[in-house]
Amino acid sequence: MRSERRLQRLLPAPLNIPPKEWLRAGIGALLGLFLAGWLTSLAYGPGIALHLLGPLAASAVLVFAVHSGPLAQPWPVLGSYALAGAVGLAMRQGLGPELWVAAIALGISILVMCLLRCLHPPGGGVAVSAVLADSGLTAMGDHLLEPVLLNALILITVAVIYNRLTGVRYPKGALPRKDPHHTHDPLPSERVGIRGADLDQALEELGEFVDVTRDELERIILATEHHALQRSLGGITAGAVMSRDVQFASPQTTLEQAWKMLASHHLKTLPVLQQGKLVGIVSLSDLVGPAMQRGQFSWRGLLGRKVVRMEQVMSRRVVSVSSQHPLERLLPLLCEQGMHCLPVLDGDQLVGVVTQTDLVAGLKRQLLSAAGSASDNRIPAL
Numbered sequence: 241m242r243s244e245r246r247l248q249r250l251l252p253a254p255l256n257i258p259p260k261e262w263l264r265a266g267i268g269a270l271l272g273l274f275l276a277g278w279l280t281s282l283a284y285g286p287g288i289a290l291h292l293l294g295p296l297a298a299s300a301v302l303v304f305a306v307h308s309g310p311l312a313q314p315w316p317v318l319g320s321y322a323l324a325g326a327v328g329l330a331m332r333q334g335l336g337p338e339l340w341v342a343a344i345a346l347g348i349s350i351l352v353m354c355l356l357r358c359l360h361p362p363g364g365g366v367a368v369s370a371v372l373a374d375s376g377l378t379a380m381g382d383h384l385l386e387p388v389l390l391n392a393l394i395l396i397t398v399a400v401i402y403n404r405l406t407g408v409r410y411p412k413g414a415l416p417r418k419d420p421h422h423t424h425d426p427l428p429s430e431r432v433g434i435r436g437a438d439l440d441q442a443l444e445e446l447g448e449f450v451d452v453t454r455d456e457l458e459r460i461i462l463a464t465e466h467h468a469l470q471r472s473l474g475g476i477t478a479g480a481v482m483s484r485d486v487q488f489a490s491p492q493t494t495l496e497q498a499w500k501m502l503a504s505h506h507l508k509t510l511p512v513l514q515q516g517k518l519v520g521i522v523s524l525s526d527l528v529g530p531a532m533q534r535g536q537f538s539w540r541g542l543l544g545r546k547v548v549r550m551e552q553v554m555s556r557r558v559v560s561v562s563s564q565h566p567l568e569r570l571l572p573l574l575c576e577q578g579m580h581c582l583p584v585l586d587g588d589q590l591v592g593v594v595t596q597t598d599l600v601a602g603l604k605r606q607l608l609s610a611a612g613s614a615s616d617n618r619i620p621a622l
Contacts, residue, residue, distance in 0.1 A: 268304035276394040295365035320363025328370025479563030481602035482592030491551035509581035520554035
């Protein structure tokens with residue numbers, strides 16, 4: 241038993257990468273290395289291109305197979321090649337092509353790359369290659385940086401094009417912050433739980449390099465919270481909390497009729513149906529503008545007001561869900577995207593709506609159920 245545990249500790253952790261991604265990364269690295277080496281050999285000769293393939297191959301593994309990490313982004317690749325190449329070239333010209341000079345060049349390159357936020361492991365290989373270069377490379381003098389940077393530039397160009405064509409977002413930049421209300425408040429989902437400041441503090445306390453960008457790490461944490469929430473809600477769906485007696489309008493419903501429906505039923509939105517099919521949705525904000533225009537004086541208005549119907553003001557792009565839609569997937573729609581009502585469809589038929597009130601009621605019921613089960617599991621006092 242102990243030997244099995246020791247063996248498990250020695251085994252590497254699983255990569256959590258599907259085989260399809262292995263193939264995609266392998267083909268991309270093949271294309272990137274071949275194109276960079278071929279074009280560099282055309283420009284500077286095959287000898288120089290082959291001498292620089294080692295660091296380039298390592299960079300290809302990062303930008304195609306570990307594209308989410310901070311080490312694989314364009315600036316670390318380009319910056320490390322330029323800085324490490326310059327350091328290695330200066331060390332060789334000043335101290336000669338010695339092993340200890342290559343080691344010093346490597347250490348200095350790491351310090352400079354960290355200082356300028358372009359840490360990239362193959363950059364160390366570029367520094368060592370520049371110090372221990374053969375006669376063909378040394379004959380180039382200061383122009384040695386040209387094939388080095390050409391390699392990096394071609395590899396990054398291929399990586400950007402290939403990754404995006406195969407459905408991978410590269411380079412990894414900060415995602416735009418959602419701000420539906422255009423205020424300085426954080427999103428409702430960020431007001432309770434883990435915040436960006438908490439993540440920054442945790443990374444600072446860790447004090448070690450983490451090979452994943454901050455934004456990707458935040459996405460992983462949020463996805464983990466989502467799966468934990470899904471488990472805790474116990475499979476509650478939209479069909480369990482939706483309102484079934486749906487009040488709706490038609491495209492020919494007038495502005496006055498819509499106002500009366502909203503007021504009498506204390507609603508904020510009305511689905512718009514035509515021949516039983518959902519064709520739009522109208523909210524209070526859609527009705528306010530036409531209503532205010534009605535109140536403005538004009539000579540034309542004295543001759544007769546034009547009838548405003550729902551087909552003129554309704555939103556035709558409707559976000560809807562099915563009755564089997566999990567409750568936790570409704571939270572971002574109703575809490576973060578500013579929606580007050582989600583139509584529930586089974587096929588093309590409207591079977592209900594989920595409002596923010598329905599969502600809160602469903603969560604309340606789940607909390608009370610969880611609290612009741614927790615009290616039943618308590619050990620009675622002796």
